[in-house]
Amino acid sequence: MKKVLILYASSTGNTEEIASLLEQHLDTKVLDITSKNLEMTEVDVKELKEYDGILFGTYTYDDGDLPFETDVFNDNLQNVDLNGKVIGLFGSGDTAYFQFCEAVDTMKNEFKCRGSIVIDHVVKVDLFPDEKEELDAIKELGFLFQKALSAHAIQSSS
Template identity: 60%
Template sequence: MLQVLILYTSSTGHTEEIADLLEKQLDSRMCKVTSENFEMGDMETRHLLQFDGILFGTYTYDDGDLPFETDIFCDTLRTVDLTGKVVGVFGSGDTAYEQFCSAVDLMKMEFTQQNAQVIQHSVKIDLSPDTQEDLQSIKKLADEFQQTTLNLISLKETRNV
């Protein structure tokens, strides 16, 4: 069974909604999901190593900035090697700002720099996930994340035989 961490921060509740929808899209027969809302500086990044894959969510603050708690998380994230871990990134933002959901892209780069296998597709939602397009994007991330994680685990097991 895949050990999956859904780790997110949410100011307005929108990113938490996306996290909940992602969890519902994962096959519970194949994935044991732990969902955690991290707050300012309370996440020990070594905790990430206990999971096969991580779905990471953040909102975008102001005009394209990382929220304070995500910025602190990045400082400690840089101390861990995520080789062999699959990461998918999602978030909420507001299209009223020029830099819509740029925190999602910044986090994809951060996880890539830590050697994680980052899913190309990411979820960027304008405020609340309430359109059919939003739900399809969430499903696509969940499907790609789950399949990539299963493939990586199978590859590891084949190499260990």
């Protein structure tokens, strides 16, 4: 079984809903999934090394910034080597803001700098995930994430 962490920051529940939908698209027969809300739990970044893949979600705050809990997490991330981990990114924002879901792009770059295998397809949802394109994009991320995890398993064992 591959170990997967779904880790997210969500203040009003929109990003949490994306996390929950993503989880439904993952195959629990082959994946051991843990889900954590950064608002509720302190995450020791060293713990991330236990996982084969991480789906990371965040909402965006104040003109494209990382919200507080994502910012703290990101500061702690700076000294961690996540080489070879498969990472998928998602988040909710509001299209009324010029920097729509910019925190998702910021975290994508941060994970790339940690040596992770970052899936190019990111999910950006306008508030609550209810539009067909958004639901399709969430499903696609689940599919690509799982595919990358199994491709990496083949590479690692060969």
